């Protein structure tokens with residue numbers, strides 16, 4: 550069963566890793582006009598939904614390994630990774646909320662211009678946090 554939890558955990562991490570492309574995708578929105586822009590925003594919204602599923606699976610599989618098998622170097626490691634996971638979830642939530650609001654405005658292009666600076670910051674922070682989470686996960690000895 551442990552092998553399955555590790556498998557699930559790493560697959561979810563790989564999926565979450567696709568969000569490393571988010572800042573670049575958001576940057577490319579600026580070059581799109583109405584219809585293509587709407588399609589891209591919809592695609593990002595799908596991704597953020599599946600990103601949330603990946604985070605839930607990461608939490609459940611990680612929690613399963615920690616609780617069921619005591620596989621963790623320290624409580625600091627568990628706490629840090631859990632906090633980062635929650636913050637990534639929150640950031641994705643804010644990004645998708647902004648995108649949904651943008652979709653319901655009259656001019657998506659104008660709404661994008663207003664929201665682009667914040668979306669860029671949010672997606673870069675998400676990018677950095679994913680890297681930090683993987684660093685914490687793969688350097689257990691630093692936290693024992």
Ligand code: HEM
Nearest residue numbers: 555562607608611612614615620630631634682683686687
């Ligand atoms: C954004 C959040 C997370 C990411 C991207 C992530 C990613 C990873 C990756 C890539 C590994 C494989 C590392 C290796 O085998 O060297 C791993 C291992 C592990 N993770 Fe996470 N993880 C996250 C959150 C969590 C959380 C919240 C927990 C527990 C509460 C957790 C528990 C574990 C455990 C116990 C292992 C060890 C598996 C083994 O036996 O090798 N992870 N994680």
